[in-house]
Amino acid sequence: MRDAYVVGAGQSDFGSFPEESYRSLFATAYEEAVESVDGEFHPDAVDEAVLGTLGVGGRQIGLSGPAVTEHVGLHGVPTTRVENACAASGYAVRQAVQAVKSGMADLVLAGGYEVMTDASGDATRYWLGVSGETEWERLSGTTFAGVYAQMASAHVAEYGTDPDALSEVAVKNHSHGAMNPHAHLGFECTLEDARDAPVVADPLTLYHCCPTTDGAAAVLVASEDVASELSTDPVRVAGVGAASDAVGLFQRDTYAGVPASAMAAERAYDRAGIDADEAGAVTDALDFAEVHDCFAIAELMAYADLGFCAPEDAGAFVADGRSDHGGDVVVNSSGGLKSKGHPIGATGAGQVVEAYKQLRGEAGDRQVADAERGVTHNVGGSGGAAVVHVLERASEVSAR
Amino acid sequence: MSDDAAPETVEASVGSNGIRAVGAYAPRNRLPASEVEAAWGSVQASGVGEKAVPGADEDALTMAHEAATNALHADGTDASSIGLLAFASTTPPVEEEDVAVRLGSTLGVPETARHESFGGSTRAGTRALATGLDADLGDGELALVVASDCPKGEPAGERDQAAGAGAVAFLVVDDGPASALARGTFVRPSPGTRFRERGSERVDGLGVTSYDRATFTETLAGAVDDLDSGTGDEGAGDGGLDVDAAAVQAPDGAMPYRATGALGVDAEAIQRVATVHDLGDTGAASALLGLARALDDPDVGPVLVAGYGSGAGADAFVVDTTDAVPAALVLERDDERTLSYAEYLRLRDEIVPEPPEGGGAYVSVPSWRRTLPQRHRLVAGRCSECGSLAFPPEGACGDCGSLTAYEDVQLPGTGRIEAATTISQGGAPPEFAQQQQRDGDFDVVVVAFDAPTGDATVSAPAQVTDVDGGSVDVGDDVVATVRRIYTQEGVTRYGFKVRPAGRR
Numbered sequence: 001m002r003d004a005y006v007v008g009a010g011q012s013d014f015g016s017f018p019e020e021s022y023r024s025l026f027a028t029a030y031e032e033a034v035e036s037v038d039g040e041f042h043p044d045a046v047d048e049a050v051l052g053t054l055g056v057g058g059r060q061i062g063l064s065g066p067a068v069t070e071h072v073g074l075h076g077v078p079t080t081r082v083e084n085a086c087a088a089s090g091y092a093v094r095q096a097v098q099a100v101k102s103g104m105a106d107l108v109l110a111g112g113y114e115v116m117t118d119a120s121g122d123a124t125r126y127w128l129g130v131s132g133e134t135e136w137e138r139l140s141g142t143t144f145a146g147v148y149a150q151m152a153s154a155h156v157a158e159y160g161t162d163p164d165a166l167s168e169v170a171v172k173n174h175s176h177g178a179m180n181p182h183a184h185l186g187f188e189c190t191l192e193d194a195r196d197a198p199v200v201a202d203p204l205t206l207y208h209c210c211p212t213t214d215g216a217a218a219v220l221v222a223s224e225d226v227a228s229e230l231s232t233d234p235v236r237v238a239g240v241g242a243a244s245d246a247v248g249l250f251q252r253d254t255y256a257g258v259p260a261s262a263m264a265a266e267r268a269y270d271r272a273g274i275d276a277d278e279a280g281a282v283t284d285a286l287d288f289a290e291v292h293d294c295f296a297i298a299e300l301m302a303y304a305d306l307g308f309c310a311p312e313d314a315g316a317f318v319a320d321g322r323s324d325h326g327g328d329v330v331v332n333s334s335g336g337l338k339s340k341g342h343p344i345g346a347t348g349a350g351q352v353v354e355a356y357k358q359l360r361g362e363a364g365d366r367q368v369a370d371a372e373r374g375v376t377h378n379v380g381g382s383g384g385a386a387v388v389h390v391l392e393r394a395s396e397v398s399a400r
Numbered sequence: 401m402s403d404d405a406a407p408e409t410v411e412a413s414v415g416s417n418g419i420r421a422v423g424a425y426a427p428r429n430r431l432p433a434s435e436v437e438a439a440w441g442s443v444q445a446s447g448v449g450e451k452a453v454p455g456a457d458e459d460a461l462t463m464a465h466e467a468a469t470n471a472l473h474a475d476g477t478d479a480s481s482i483g484l485l486a487f488a489s490t491t492p493p494v495e496e497e498d499v500a501v502r503l504g505s506t507l508g509v510p511e512t513a514r515h516e517s518f519g520g521s522t523r524a525g526t527r528a529l530a531t532g533l534d535a536d537l538g539d540g541e542l543a544l545v546v547a548s549d550c551p552k553g554e555p556a557g558e559r560d561q562a563a564g565a566g567a568v569a570f571l572v573v574d575d576g577p578a579s580a581l582a583r584g585t586f587v588r589p590s591p592g593t594r595f596r597e598r599g600s601e602r603v604d605g606l607g608v609t610s611y612d613r614a615t616f617t618e619t620l621a622g623a624v625d626d627l628d629s630g631t632g633d634e635g636a637g638d639g640g641l642d643v644d645a646a647a648v649q650a651p652d653g654a655m656p657y658r659a660t661g662a663l664g665v666d667a668e669a670i671q672r673v674a675t676v677h678d679l680g681d682t683g684a685a686s687a688l689l690g691l692a693r694a695l696d697d698p699d700v701g702p703v704l705v706a707g708y709g710s711g712a713g714a715d716a717f718v719v720d721t722t723d724a725v726p727a728a729l730v731l732e733r734d735d736e737r738t739l740s741y742a743e744y745l746r747l748r749d750e751i752v753p754e755p756p757e758g759g760g761a762y763v764s765v766p767s768w769r770r771t772l773p774q775r776h777r778l779v780a781g782r783c784s785e786c787g788s789l790a791f792p793p794e795g796a797c798g799d800c801g802s803l804t805a806y807e808d809v810q811l812p813g814t815g816r817i818e819a820a821t822t823i824s825q826g827g828a829p830p831e832f833a834q835q836q837q838r839d840g841d842f843d844v845v846v847v848a849f850d851a852p853t854g855d856a857t858v859s860a861p862a863q864v865t866d867v868d869g870g871s872v873d874v875g876d877d878v879v880a881t882v883r884r885i886y887t888q889e890g891v892t893r894y895g896f897k898v899r900p901a902g903r904r
Contacts, residue, residue: 122756122830129829133861135763135771136792139885139895140861141823141832142844149821150846157819157874202822202870250791250846250859251798255819 004100005227005234005394007107008037008220009356011349014184014341017214018118022059023071026051026113029216029346030072033111036356037220039230046220047105049079050095052088052112053345056127056212057119068113077109085131086294088112089217090348090378090387096221097237097389106226110352111218112345124212128344131381133248142201145209147249147382148295149201154255155297155311156203163203165315166296167194170207170338172324173293177335179366184213184341208296213341217349219356227394235359238373239274239390241267247384258298258379260386261305265377269307272390282307283328288358288368290351292379292386293336299323302377303331306388330368333358348378348387355391417533417543418576419719423470424692424729425463426566426679428866429453429747431739436561439741444558447653451564451680453739453747454550456839457865457883460489460567461499461894464548465506465882466730467567471544472507474728475571479508483541486516486531488524488684489548490596493884493892506776506882506894508810509544518684521709522549522594522649525568525684529705530715532572533580543572549683553603555750559594562652563603564680566731568688577723578695581702586622587713590615594651594710605710613658615712620648621662623706623714640664643718644701647690649708650676663706663716672700675731684709689731691719696727735866752837756830765891775895778813778849778880780858781806789851789858811858813880814901815849818859820876822869831886841869847878847898866899877901 010032012025034041049069055061065081082092089112096110116124125143132138132147142150155161171191177183194207220230227234243263246252253259269275274285289306293299300318304311308329309322317323323331334340334354337347357363358371368374373392380386432450437443454463464487472478485507487500500515509515516531518524525547532545548567553559592606593615605612624641646665648656653676657667673693675682682689687707694703705717745751773779774792781793784807786800793806822843828836836842843864848857864872865883872878878898885895 120756121826122833126830135767137861138829139763139831139893140844141828141835141842141863142821142861143823143827143829145827146821146823146844150819150844153821153874154819199822199824200827201824204821246798248861249819250861255846 001101002103003224004097004237005222005224005231006219006237006352006356006391007222007227007231007234008033008041009218009353010036011182011217011346011353012215013182014213014215014343014350016117020115020214022053022064022113022115023068025115025214025216026068026111026218027072029111029218033218033220037230038232041230043074045107045226046074046077046109047107048099049074049077049109050082050092051079052082052092052348053114054083054085054088054127054131056114056116056344057123059115074109084385085380086292086342086344087348087378087380087385087387088345090351090376091242091385093219093221093349093352093389094240094242094387096219097240100221100223106223108221109218110221111216111349112347113216114343114345115214116212116343117214137248137250144382145201145204145295148297149204150249151255151301151382152203152297155300158256159312161300161315164191164195165300165318166203166208167191168318169293169296169299170194172318173332173336173338176333176366177339179364180335180340183335183339184211185339186335204295204297210294210337210342213343215341215343215346215350217346217353219349219352233360234394235356235391236394237389238392239268239270239272241265241271242387243267244385245383247381249382252383257301257311258305258383258386260383261302261377261379264386264388265306268375268388268390274390276307280307281309286329286373286375287371288330288333288374289377290334290354290374291331291336291377293332293338294342296338298379299331299336306375306377325368333363333366333368348376351376351378352389352391359391359393417535417537417572417574418579419570419695419725420573420576421471421475421571422569422692422695422725422727423467423472423474424566424568424689424731425466425470426452426731427454427458427463428733428735428737429455429739430736431744435739435741435744440556443561445561445652447677448562448680449677451562452566453744454565455865456747456835457897459493459884460491460548460550461493461503462883463550463565463567464489464503464546464569467548467569468507468544468546470728470730471569471571474726480510481540481542482509482513482544483537484514484516484532484535484543485509486518486528486543486545488518488528488546490519490522490524490683491550492519502894503546505772508777521711521713522683522686523707523709523713523715525686525688526705526707526715526717529570529688530583532570535572537574545570545572547685547688549685551603551681551683552601552748558652559603559605562681564682566675566679566682566685566689568685568692578719578721578725580717580719582627582718584623584626584716585714586619586626587711588615588619588622590712593712616655616708617659617662619712619714620659620706620708623716624663627716627718641704641718642702643669643704645672645694646670646704646706647673647687647694648706649687650674651681653677663704665704673703679731692727692729695721695725696729698724746838749838752834755834765889768893776882778811778896780809780811782809789856791858791860809852811849812852813849815847815857815878815898817845817872817874817876817878818848819846820872820874831888843867843869843872845872845898862896862898864899865897872900
């Protein structure tokens with residue numbers, strides 16, 4: 001099977017833009033992606049488009065994919081909407097990679113969009129809730145914050161995790177997001193800010209929860225031939241892995257981790273030829289990771305599910321700076337969902353946008369030193385779906 | 401009708417059945433009279449020191465479930481042998497629809513059993529008991545008689561200040577140890593003493609004091625005078641009734657004592673088993689809760705049960721026991737929550753806004769009905785391939801993955817918490833926002849429910865009830881009960897919740 005490359009990637013600002021529409025936000029992301037292409041990009045060259053959105057608020061749910069591709073002038077391009085809740089556009093990128101690797105397409109637009117902040121808090125909670133298990137879990141009275149808080153309780157009970165580690169995640173990701181001009185909540189916070197914030201669902205405080213965000217992201221995935229024409233510094237998709245699991249937490253093998261994430265990572269690492277070291281960690285092979293930190297506990301669980309450390313060491317992993325610049329692997333250099341924001345359908349593609357910038361040395365103040373290889377990790381719901389991409393600098397890799 | 405038949409009496413016969421076990425329940429929320437006084441400046445209701453108030457997820461159906469479960473527990477049996485379910489309430493959660501059927505479903509009463517609902521006045525309770533005592537029960541067949549009520553009134557007035565909450569349940573068999581030695585009944589047309597207009601939740605009355613009192617005492621007296629119509633010589637003679645206690649309808653804490661002369665009993669006999677002073681007016685359950693207290697007290701012999709309902713009508717029974725009657729009464733509770741008047745208004749839904757816009761997680765009523773065995777009775781499934789448990793029992797087996805049939809396994813309802821959190825203000829899903837505004841933060845957990853036998857467990861999400869938010873942790877033992885889950889499209893969905901083990 002042939003390789004797939006990312007030859008362009010861009011995003012809108014993530015934030016609260018109630019006067020924007022899903023179309024206008026996507027147009028901004030598409031334009032930034034097109035501008036990031038080194039060579040001359042022709043829209044006619046796009047063979048296919050795969051776009052992710054949940055449709056929060058009940059706006060254009062049917063045919064929202066064609067609605068945005070036609071809007072940006074990609075007339076006639078076959079477009080499919082992908083829905084896997086918060087993992088929608090991570091899966092859209094994966095579909096694009098599949099299309100290219102299979103030989104069916106040479107250039108595919110992948111991305112996502114979501115408008116969330118123009119609805120009332122109650123309406124938003126309804127729409128977030130419909131991606132949880134609705135018949136049993138939701139009707140026990142939980143929101144997503146509640147389900148992730150339950151996972152936190154299980155993590156504390158099983159591994160003795162210090163709840164302060166949740167606040168450490170918030171502090172780190174806000175410090176990263178403060179350096180990201182696209183971030184929704186681009187400000188720093190202290191450990192006390194995070195710890196003492198109002199409790200949303202014990203032990204999660206407001207600072208342990210990502211915001212609801214408007215935004216869009218777009219990624220251009222190309223075959224090797226097209227990549228060599230369009231890009232002087234392409235990013236190779238070294239591995240993709242994805243997995244599903246029970247949508248309800250109560251039907252999973254563990255509550256203190258996300259089994260779908262671990263399965264997806266194992267598959268992606270296998271494709272990318274990444275082996276764990278003697279200690280079982282893959283951090284030697286990675287420089288950075290964009291992980292799905294919708295709630296702070298999700299990042300702690302991702303450390304173990306993605307092979308950065310043992311689950312019982314997750315709290316120390318962040319507290320000791322091992323997931324920060326200068327540590328084992330820089331986690332969420334973009335600010336993550338916590339600080340950059342979480343426009344549901346755009347999040348997974350947005351992670352690839354960050355990886356693209358990091359690997360091309362275009363991440364500005366938040367640039368990860370000598371970034372050669374990174375991973376993106378996108379989760380749907382509380383773990384019903386997960387997708388992991390391993391991305392690397394094509395020139396560095398071929399020189400190895 | 402012949403002219404010589406007295407129009408005011410109805411012939412009653414003493415059924416041969418007897419009570420074998422009794423259960424009772426009152427909510428943990430209590431409003432002391434001092435809070436009423438602080439709010440209104442004085443207390444209109446006499447003799448109600450404290451009253452029970454249903455939680456936001458409780459109503460007459462869930463309290464009936466609790467009382468019935470307690471009775472079954474006291475008896476050590478399950479609902480599978482029940483041939484008659486008689487449910488009495490003046491405050492069923494819906495004005496039209498047979499609530500007894502859903503109550504039966506939560507208990508596991510066979511669908512072939514007689515399901516009878518009684519309402520219309522507070523006499524519904526004693527009418528239900530009469531039906532149970534009269535039922536033609538086969539060998540080993542049980543009648544379950546449940547009375548449950550939670551009246552409301554105008555908050556400024558005596559009726560609401562007295563209005564309490566409680567439920568009582570009796571298991572009746574043809575040879576039960578507590579049987580009626582005599583029965584009497586009496587009606588007298590007397591409108592306006594206590595009524596609730598169509599569409600209203602609030603009990604009203606004209607407040608014509610002398611008329612109200614005369615109607616109450618004379619109707620009860622008529623039923624007691626009629627006692628000898630059953631076995632001949634049990635009626636109140638000049639020397640009064642030979643009973644140790646009198647379980648008398650108590651619309652407030654003073655009214656029953658006004659009937660001592662009419663009933664032929666003394667005040668002490670009434671006070672001995674009265675619940676009105678602690679629970680308030682429990683409507684259709686009022687007199688029967690007194691009977692439950694009497695049956696639970698080994699020192700109480702014969703007891704007069706005097707049920708009354710406006711309209712007016714009354715039933716009288718003299719009940720005596722030949723053997724101890726197992727009882728599980730959850731009335732005084734060590735987990736009682738004392739309410740402020742503001743909390744009372746919240747719980748009563750007087751000051752809570754309408755449910756938020758945005759809708760809920762839509763589960764249609766027909767698809768909800770499909771899951772009633774799980775919602776009401778925790779029916780799990782055992783995989784026919786690998787033998788592991790599944791909840792809900794559908795789809796591929798979570799353990800072996802085979803898409804197979806499941807054998808029904810009713811879980812006993814005990815379990816341990818595997819994951820827990822507290823949903824704080826503003827964090828509840830829209831369909832639970834109103835419950836939280838009324839009752840405060842609540843815990844939601846994943847529970848590993850025990851199998852009937854063996855060490856296997858099966859997990860399910862559940863809300864924790866009967867405790868304040870933040871009361872439970874991973875590892876805690878819990879027990880399932882049935883509560884209101886939420887209401888959508890006007891249809892209240894009932895399902896299992898859990899509470900800490902040993903809290904009842």
